[in-house]
Amino acid sequence: MKHLILLLFIGISATSMAQQTTVKTAWLEKWDNSKNYLIGIAEAMPEEHYNFKPTERQMTFKEQLLHIKGNMDWLSNTYFTTIAFDRKKEALPKTKEETIAIIKAGYESAYALIETTPLEAFEETVEFFAGPKSKIQILNLLQDHVSHHRGQLIVYLNLKDLEPPAFVGW
Template sequence: MKKILILLMLFSLNSFSQNETMDAFLEKWQNSKTYLLDLAKAMPEENYSFKPTEREMSFGEQLLHIKGNMDWLSTSYFTSEKFDKKKDETVYSKEEIISMLEKSFDNVYEVIKNTNPKNLKDKVDFFAGPKTKFQILNLLQDHVTHHRGQLIVYLNLKGITPPKYVGW
């Protein structure tokens, strides 16, 4: 009986930790959304084509790249849908880009919220080798953070004070 009780306690702790991981990600994801949208709004539309050097993406391209990556990772690794990674040459307005980013963040939130926490241990095929869905979850946030840091530099180079950081 004692062994069964210990096993039940360990199972409960493991389930709690998986749910806690999902809750922490979703909370952080909402704050990440708020902060990125604040940064996107801070840059005047006429500077969305600004890029510090010729080899870098413009401010607007950075935002669209973030959106595309969120769509790809969340669809490919957390749904049964097939992701169509087509190159989009459309020039979007600031308002359109912000709206698309907001929808993408919201979609990722819903997809992850509806993911069974136990599935985070599942391995998936990834171009950098097999990864767990938990690793893909971390990549989702890490990629946004990486490019958001670049956007802060772009704002500073244009003499615009970046919005105050929104963290946990």
């Protein structure tokens, strides 16, 4: 019986570790958690405050969310597909529900593009406005940009005396 339990434990541990053995699998897991965290933030803000901005020079809560999504689309499509990215301006969503659906779609699209990227492609260097970068660096930038603006959104929630969701960092 002890041996069976030990084998089961080893099997579960190995399966868990195998899920984060590559840059891609680690990033995909983190990206899913990032999506859930940002959606939690978006859901925490009442719809009547989606046009709130702390100062005139800042974006509104909704504009921050859409800016995050636009950057996701740009980076994932430009550096993980061969199709030229179309930077057309789309009409702003009218409701909180539409905004959240757009954010989810952005995350899912980026996830699908990264998931289908071969592992060896992450080592490739691409031309970026800040100089040559590896695709691994582009992955980091995707998440860093989300984190940067998500932090601002947490401040927006706090200014409205709303409790942000619990942080998940992996």
